[in-house]
Amino acid sequence: MGRANDGMRPKRPWPLLIMVLIFLGLIGVLLVLIVTAPPTPSVEVSAGAGPDAASSKTVDFARGFKRIDAHAHLSVGSLPQLVELMDLYGFAHIVDLSGGIPDHGLEAHLTQAMASHGRISVFMTLPGREFRVPGYGQRIAAMIERAKQMGAKGFKIPKGLGLGWDGPDGKLVPVDDPGLDPIFETCGRLGMPITIHTADPKAFWQPPTPANERYEELSAHPGWSFYKAGTASWEELLDQLERRVARHPNTTIIGVHFGNAAEEPERVARMLRKYPNYYIDTSARVPEFGRHPPDKMRAFFIEFQDRILYGTDLGVGPEPGDLVLGSGGDEPPPPAEVVRFFRSTYRYFQTPDLNFESPTPIQGKWNINGINLPKEVLEKLYFRNAQRVMGIPAQ
Numbered sequence: 001m002g003r004a005n006d007g008m009r010p011k012r013p014w015p016l017l018i019m020v021l022i023f024l025g026l027i028g029v030l031l032v033l034i035v036t037a038p039p040t041p042s043v044e045v046s047a048g049a050g051p052d053a054a055s056s057k058t059v060d061f062a063r064g065f066k067r068i069d070a071h072a073h074l075s076v077g078s079l080p081q082l083v084e085l086m087d088l089y090g091f092a093h094i095v096d097l098s099g100g101i102p103d104h105g106l107e108a109h110l111t112q113a114m115a116s117h118g119r120i121s122v123f124m125t126l127p128g129r130e131f132r133v134p135g136y137g138q139r140i141a142a143m144i145e146r147a148k149q150m151g152a153k154g155f156k157i158p159k160g161l162g163l164g165w166d167g168p169d170g171k172l173v174p175v176d177d178p179g180l181d182p183i184f185e186t187c188g189r190l191g192m193p194i195t196i197h198t199a200d201p202k203a204f205w206q207p208p209t210p211a212n213e214r215y216e217e218l219s220a221h222p223g224w225s226f227y228k229a230g231t232a233s234w235e236e237l238l239d240q241l242e243r244r245v246a247r248h249p250n251t252t253i254i255g256v257h258f259g260n261a262a263e264e265p266e267r268v269a270r271m272l273r274k275y276p277n278y279y280i281d282t283s284a285r286v287p288e289f290g291r292h293p294p295d296k297m298r299a300f301f302i303e304f305q306d307r308i309l310y311g312t313d314l315g316v317g318p319e320p321g322d323l324v325l326g327s328g329g330d331e332p333p334p335p336a337e338v339v340r341f342f343r344s345t346y347r348y349f350q351t352p353d354l355n356f357e358s359p360t361p362i363q364g365k366w367n368i369n370g371i372n373l374p375k376e377v378l379e380k381l382y383f384r385n386a387q388r389v390m391g392i393p394a395q
């Protein structure tokens with residue numbers, strides 16, 4: 001049809017064609033610019049995080065930093081799913097705190113770590129059932145010696161001290177029980193850092209009613225409530241922890257979950273100033289410390305920039321999608337929740353954004369405020385502190 005008109009208006013088609021070509025050229029240039037644009041340096045915040053966001057090989061907001069996750073719980077058989085997650089969300093290395101003990105799981109966790117080509121470190125886990133028989137401190141210390149020879153990097157103490165594990169006399173073994181001293185001294189001598197979980201969010205000591213700010217979480221996990229007669233108070237447990245840290249100046253002790261006291265940054269700061277052997281990780285507490293004033297938290301992370309390790313408290317199972325994002329319900333999280341978990345965490349540390357959703361709303365229905373840390377502080381938080389403190393080889 002166009003050609004039929006060409007003969008009738010010989011002068012018109014050429015300028016039109018040139019205009020069309022210029023127009024198409026401009027669109028082409030625009031497309032090239034979009035496709036080759038460098039990644040956004042900070043967290044991309046405007047687009048909704050759907051499952052599609054995770055389908056590209058590296059998620060945009062995770063780029064720009066190398067990370068070590070200093071606090072994760074891996075199942076044996078989780079490696080394929082784990083490696084995919086690490087590549088998507090910007091992890092060079094991950095620390096498996098659920099290694100178990102020699103002859104009871106540790107071998108399998110270390111074998112999995114070997115198969116990761118240096119991307120996993122494994123910590124031995126304290127076996128609380130040993131406490132029933134006297135001499136538990138020495139026996140566990142001997143296990144730690146073996147675990148070290150086998151390749152374990154450190155030692156993890158779950159929250160059973162003072163809350164769940166009975167000693168030979170049937171009474172709870174407190175965090176500062178002298179019978180545990182050989183464990184702490186052995187780890188210090190062997191250069192194995194200890195990560196220790198003491199107490200839990202303060203809200204778990206309040207009645208588990210709808211008025212509790214963590215009601216949803218406590219409803220999903222009724223056993224996490226410590227609103228029971230005879231339970232040690234939150235303050236008493238934190239005091240036990242402090243006496244423990246003070247007793248072993250030559251042992252590196254990492255208080256998980258923001259030093260187990262995200263509600264009280266002043267307490268954590270005081271301990272970090274007083275005890276040079278004390279460190280903290282950030283796992284599962286961004287929602288909690290993220291609601292303090294951002295200026296105050298920014299100052300905290302800058303003052304203690306050499307003492308804080310980035311951790312997630314991620315649980316990774318063998319089946320695809322079998323994940324726990326620090327805290328969760330009975331069902332595995334849908335893909336959008338996985339994206340939100342990492343996006344909100346990185347947004348907290350890397351941007352000055354205010355009033356956005358926390359990584360894990362099940363931990364409380366409030367929003368958080370970003371602290372926009374300087375690049376060199378982020379590099380220490382995300383990678384260099386864990387590398388130094390946990391003895392992780394350069395990646």
Ligand SMILES: [Zn+2]
Binds near residue numbers: 071313
């Ligand atoms: Zn954990």
